[in-house]
Amino acid sequence: MWGNGSSPGDFILLGIFTNSRAHLILFATVMAVFIAAMAGNALLLLLIHTDPRLHTPMYFFLSQLSLMDLTLVCTIVPKMATDFLSGRKSISFVGCGFQIGLFVSMVGSEGLLLGLMAYDRYIAISHPLHYPLLMNRRVCLQIAGASWAFGVLDGLVQMIAALSFPYCASRVVDHFFCEVLLLLKLACADTSAFDSFLFACCIFMLLLPFSIIVVSYSLILVAVLRMRSAQACHKALATCSSHLAAVSLFYGAAMFSYLRPKRLRAPSHDKAVSVFYTVLTPMLNPLIYSLRNQEVMGALRRRLGHWAVGPPHLINMNG
Secondary structure: OOOOOOOOOOEEEOOOOOOOHHHHHHHHHHHHHHHHHHHHHHHHHHHHHHOHHHOOHHHHHHHHHHHHHHHHHHHHHHHHHHHHHHOOOEEOHHHHHHHHHHHHHHHHHHHHHHHHHHHHHHHHHHOHHHHHHHOOHHHHHHHHHHHHHHHHHHHHHHHHHHHHOOEOOOOEEOOOOOOHHHHHOOEOOOOHHHHHHHHHHHHHHHHHHHHHHHHHHHHHHHHHHOOOOHHHHHHHHHHHHHHHHHHHHHHHHHHHHHOOOHHHOOHHHHHHHHHHHHHHHHHHHHHHHHHOOHHHHHHHHHHHHHHHHOOHHHHHHHO
C-alpha cells in the first residue's frame, strides 16, 4: 500500500491527471501555462526593478503581486508534475504542512494586496495632485508589508493546526496538493471547532479586501461621473480596467472554491478551480498588466533594445 518509496506517515495525493491521451495533453497544457507564468512574472519583476520610469507605487505593488504569483506556482506545480511523471504520489507529513502554509500565505497575501491596490487607484484618480504625498514610499511599504504579514499569519495558523491533528490510517487526499479542508476529513479527532474558525478566516481574508475594493471603486465611479472631460474619464477607466480584470479572476475563483455550501462541493470541481487560480491566474496577471499598459510595453521595448545593442562597454570594444 505504501509503495514507491513512501512511508506510513506520508499522505497520498491522487492528483488530477491519469495516463490517458486526453490527460497527457492537459498535463502538457498546464506545464506550458506554468512556464508562461514563470517567464511572465519574472520578466515583469525585471522590468519594474531595472526601469526608473516604473519606480512608482502602482508598479511597486505589481512587483509584489508577481513575487506572490511566482511563489504560488512554485509551491504547487513542480510537486504535481514530479508526482505525475514519476508515479510517486506521496508527500511527507511535514512537507504537506509546509505546502499548506505556503499556499495559504500566498493566496491570502495576494487577496489583501489586490484589495489595497484598489485604494491606490482611488487615490490616483480622486486625489491626483496629492497622490505622491498620500502614497509615499513609507505608505507603500506598509501596504505591502501588511499584505504579506496577514497572509503569512493565516498560513502559519492553518499549517500548525493541520499538523497538530492526529490522522487515521487512510491518508489518501483526493487532490493534486495538500488542501487543509480535505486533510481535516482524514483527522481522527473532532475538527468542528477548527472548521468554524477556518470558515471565519476565509470570510475575513476574502470579504475584507473585497469590501475595500467595492468601497474604493464606488468612490472612483463618483469621481469619474464628476469629470467633465471625456478623455479624463477614459484615462481613469483605463487605469482601473487591468486591476478589475485581475480582481475578477482571483475573487471569482476563490469565492467559488471556499464560500459555496458543502453540499455543492465535488472533488472534480475543486481540482478544476484550483488549477485556475494556482496556475492560470498567475499567468494571466502579467499579461493583463502589460499588454494594455503602454508604460510596461515601453519598458519592454527599451530592455529588448538594450539586449540587442549590448552594454556600453561592449559597444565601445566593437566600435
